Amino acid sequence: MKIQGFADVLTPLCAGALASVYLQTVTGWWLNSGRGVAYTGGALLGLAVIFGRGRTERALPVRLVALWLGAQISLAAYLFFHEGGSTIFPIVIMGGAILSAAAVAAGGGVRWLVARLTTRRNG
Amino acid sequence: MSVPRNRLFTTFVVFVLLTGSAGSIWRLRAQNGPAPGRIPVQTFKDRIPAAPVTNGDRGATYHALEREATRVTTRFRDAVAVADRTVDGQLSTRLTDLAGNEMAAFKVHHVDGEGDSLEFTLADRPDMPARHAARRAGLQPTLDWTNEQAYSLWQDRDSLDRASLEWQDTLMRPAGAPKRNLGDAALQTDTEWRGGFSATVTRKVGTHVSYISGRQTTGTVLISSFRKDGVEVGSSQWWPDEQAFAWSFPGLTADSYLTAVHLKQNGGWNFTPDMAWLNTQNLAFYQFGSLLKAKGTVSKNRTPRGWFGQLGQFIAPTVEANDPGCDGFHWLDGTIFRWCCDVHDACYYKQDPNCTQSSWWMWWTSWQCDACNLDAVYCFASGGGGHIYQRYP
Numbered sequence: 390m391k392i393q394g395f396a397d398v399l400t401p402l403c404a405g406a407l408a409s410v411y412l413q414t415v416t417g418w419w420l421n422s423g424r425g426v427a428y429t430g431g432a433l434l435g436l437a438v439i440f441g442r443g444r445t446e447r448a449l450p451v452r453l454v455a456l457w458l459g460a461q462i463s464l465a466a467y468l469f470f471h472e473g474g475s476t477i478f479p480i481v482i483m484g485g486a487i488l489s490a491a492a493v494a495a496g497g498g499v500r501w502l503v504a505r506l507t508t509r510r511n512g
Numbered sequence: 513m514s515v516p517r518n519r520l521f522t523t524f525v526v527f528v529l530l531t532g533s534a535g536s537i538w539r540l541r542a543q544n545g546p547a548p549g550r551i552p553v554q555t556f557k558d559r560i561p562a563a564p565v566t567n568g569d570r571g572a573t574y575h576a577l578e579r580e581a582t583r584v585t586t587r588f589r590d591a592v593a594v595a596d597r598t599v600d601g602q603l604s605t606r607l608t609d610l611a612g613n614e615m616a617a618f619k620v621h622h623v624d625g626e627g628d629s630l631e632f633t634l635a636d637r638p639d640m641p642a643r644h645a646a647r648r649a650g651l652q653p654t655l656d657w658t659n660e661q662a663y664s665l666w667q668d669r670d671s672l673d674r675a676s677l678e679w680q681d682t683l684m685r686p687a688g689a690p691k692r693n694l695g696d697a698a699l700q701t702d703t704e705w706r707g708g709f710s711a712t713v714t715r716k717v718g719t720h721v722s723y724i725s726g727r728q729t730t731g732t733v734l735i736s737s738f739r740k741d742g743v744e745v746g747s748s749q750w751w752p753d754e755q756a757f758a759w760s761f762p763g764l765t766a767d768s769y770l771t772a773v774h775l776k777q778n779g780g781w782n783f784t785p786d787m788a789w790l791n792t793q794n795l796a797f798y799q800f801g802s803l804l805k806a807k808g809t810v811s812k813n814r815t816p817r818g819w820f821g822q823l824g825q826f827i828a829p830t831v832e833a834n835d836p837g838c839d840g841f842h843w844l845d846g847t848i849f850r851w852c853c854d855v856h857d858a859c860y861y862k863q864d865p866n867c868t869q870s871s872w873w874m875w876w877t878s879w880q881c882d883a884c885n886l887d888a889v890y891c892f893a894s895g896g897g898g899h900i901y902q903r904y905p
Contacts, residue, residue: 421842468840474869475840476860477853479885480892484841 397448398455401440405459408432409489413467420485430492433460437496441504453497460489569652570783577792577799580705584655584788587700591615591666593659603653605662616669618662620653628653630684632665640673648679656701656788657682660694667692701787708741709798711791718905723756723771733905734787738794748794749905750785757785758902759794764801768848774855778862804837804845852891859884 412419412429419425433456440452465482468474475481569575579597586593592612595605603620614635621629628647634640643665647653664683665672675686685692696715704710713736722729731753738746738761746761758769772780783789837845838853845853860867860881867881875882 418840420840423843426843472840476867476869477839477841477856477888478869479872480888481838481840484844 397452401436401452401456402459404436404440405433405456406463407459408436409460410463410467413464413471418468418472419464420481420488426488429460429464430488433457433489433492434496434499437493438500441497441500449497449501453493457486457490457493460493461486464489569650570789573796574789574792575652575654577795578654578788580795581655581703581792582706583702583704584659585702586656586659586663586698586787588663588697589699591663593662595655595658595662597655603655603658605655605658607659607662607666616662616666618658618665620647620658630661632662634666634669634672637669643672643677645677645684648682651682654788655703656786660698663697664692664694695784695786698787701791703788703791703795705795709739709795710742711736711738711794713737713787713790715787720751720902720905722754723751723758723769724754724773729754734785734790735905736787736790736794738791738798740798746794746797748790748797750790755781757793759797761794761797761801764805765797765850768851770851774851775858778858848895849892852888855891856884856888859887 409419409429409432412425412432416422416425416428419429436456437453440456441449461482464485468478468481579601582597584595586595591607591609593605593607595603597603601622605618606614607616607618608614616635617633619631621631623629630645630647631642632645633642651657661683664685668686668689671686671689675688677684678687679685680689680691683692683694698715700712700714702710702712713734715732715734717730718733718735719728719730720733721727731751734750734752736748736750737744738748746759746764748757748759750757755772756769757771758767759765760767775781785793837850839857841849841853844850860871863878863880863884867878867884871878871881872885
């Protein structure tokens with residue numbers, strides 16, 4: 390059971406981290422443009438929909454938080470090591486955290502809604 | 513035990529990829545470090561102060577924008593002055609009465625980079641030869657200035673044959689004449705630029721919610737309307753009593769305002785905004801706002817460069833920790849948060865030594881930098897001041 394919990398966390402965490410850092414290489418630092426926000430936000434929303442799928446509903450928030458946390462870690466690293474930081478970096482990181490959390494929550498919500506509708510139709 | 517083998521394998525692969533990615537970033541940082549054996553540039557301990565801004569010289573950016581103007585029309589209570597700029601940069605003003613009869617002319621002949629020759633003639637005094645003078649050092653002739661100078665000399669016409677001329681701030685006056693403030697003499701100023709741009713600023717008495725006290729206040733206001741091909745694209749206001757400047761350029765920059773309080777770190781307004789400045793500032797809003805809208809950022813060219821260019825940028829990134837606007841959050845540059853970032857940048861620069869991003873975590877090194885950071889946090893938290901632009905005060 391412990392291994393299952395570990396995998397539930399590690400996979401979305403790594404996926405969030407990798408997807409986020411890859412998209413920065415496509416659009417440039419995401420919070421510098423509307424295109425960047427759309428791409429990264431959209432990708433996190435999509436990943437949240439994918440990782441929202443699970444055997445138990447209880448694991449859903451854990452996977453979503455792991456996904457969001459992975460994105461935050463990689464984005465913060467990218468901001469400092471690749472962009473050279475920012476004179477308002479705490480505000481940047483906080484703003485990015487809010488935007489990415491909204492995208493992940495929206496994706497999780499979509500997944501939860503779809504699961505509910507499917508269950509009701511089948512049951 | 514209950515985990516399928518393929519899930520464990522996927523997790524392992526993802527972990528390996530992430531580790532590799534982090535490793536490449538670490539290597540990049542190492543490559544960007546200073547090369548051994550190179551001597552770093554030493555900075556001055558005492559920062560060279562910025563050049564003072566006066567009414568005669570408002571800085572390179574202002575004058576670059578001003579030089580784009582082709583005609584400025586200033587309406588005074590009893591006269592109208594029309595200044596034109598020729599293609600070769602010569603300035604000439606024709607002063608008429610309200611009926612359109614010519615009363616005086618004033619010309620700026622560009623001699624060289626150091627000096628200009630000024631020429632004034634009165635239309636109703638053909639017996640009096642044209643007065644010639646050299647431009648005051650440091651004065652940058654502008655179209656609105658030639659209008660004010662022509663109007664001032666015309667008002668001094670009775671003293672011109674008797675007295676020599678002297679400079680009173682930016683105006684040539686008969687020697688010994690009492691001080692004159694032409695700041696309130698102009699009722700309206702129209703500025704025209706190439707490309708179909710124009711702006712009109714008028715002086716009126718208006719009522720609005722004060723930027724200082726937050727209560728309904730009545731006072732003098734200069735309102736400038738900026739147009740492209742005759743259609744208004746934005747406007748700005750200057751409330752002299754409050755020392756407050758507000759603007760609205762929908763789609764280009766969000767409604768916002770600036771008071772002397774916001775500029776406290778820079779010593780407040782270091783010049784007195786006037787009609788010509790309002791029009792020129794509007795052109796700046798349009799030009800820089802359009803640039804921002806087109807490029808998405810004012811810091812770097814973010815247009816797609818293809819996979820090879822992206823790879824190159826990843827290997828050798830452009831490191832910019834501080835540039836105009838919201839560093840790392842340029843998405844907000846067209847919003848009400850923009851001025852939070854600009855004021856924060858100015859606050860950082862003002863400190864000696866300059867604050868850096870490390871001031872956030874090394875908070876014990878400078879309380880002044882901490883104050884800058886706290887101001888920025890408060891500004892963002894309060895929605896950039898939460899101001900609503902009142903278009904018709």
